[in-house]
Amino acid sequence: MSVVFLTVFSGVSVFVIGQIFIKFFIDPILEQRKAIGQVCDTLIYYAGFYSVPKKGFDDPLREEAQKRTRELATLLLSKTQQIPWYRIFEMVGVVKKRQNIIKASRCIFGLPQICTMNKTV
Numbered sequence: 001m002s003v004v005f006l007t008v009f010s011g012v013s014v015f016v017i018g019q020i021f022i023k024f025f026i027d028p029i030l031e032q033r034k035a036i037g038q039v040c041d042t043l044i045y046y047a048g049f050y051s052v053p054k055k056g057f058d059d060p061l062r063e064e065a066q067k068r069t070r071e072l073a074t075l076l077l078s079k080t081q082q083i084p085w086y087r088i089f090e091m092v093g094v095v096k097k098r099q100n101i102i103k104a105s106r107c108i109f110g111l112p113q114i115c116t117m118n119k120t121v
Contacts, residue, residue, distance in 0.1 A: 032080055080098065
């Protein structure tokens with residue numbers, strides 16, 4: 001009877017430890033990758049607005065593009081901050097370098113400002 005109890009207890013323990021590992025480490029990494037994918041999707045979707053700058057963000061779609069890119073810049077940083085032991089995962093190559101994430105977020109956040117600088121084509 002004690003062998004059965006020990007087997008069940010060790011099985012439950014392994015399951016619980018696995019779930020904790022998934023919730024605290026794997027899920028945040030997947031959320032960061034999802035945010036990176038959303039950034040790529042949005043930049044491609046709104047590429048027409050950023051590749052041909054006009055004076056100001058006058059039409060509603062341009063304002064939407066500006067708002068969406070800024071939201072994603074902050075989302076990318078927040079998802080990166082949620083990953084515990086980031087430096088260890090960074091050294092192993094599981095996640096992107098923090099410096100690159102910060103640079104990308106700054107560039108994405110500043111993109112609408114660069115494109116609205118009274119430039120004409």
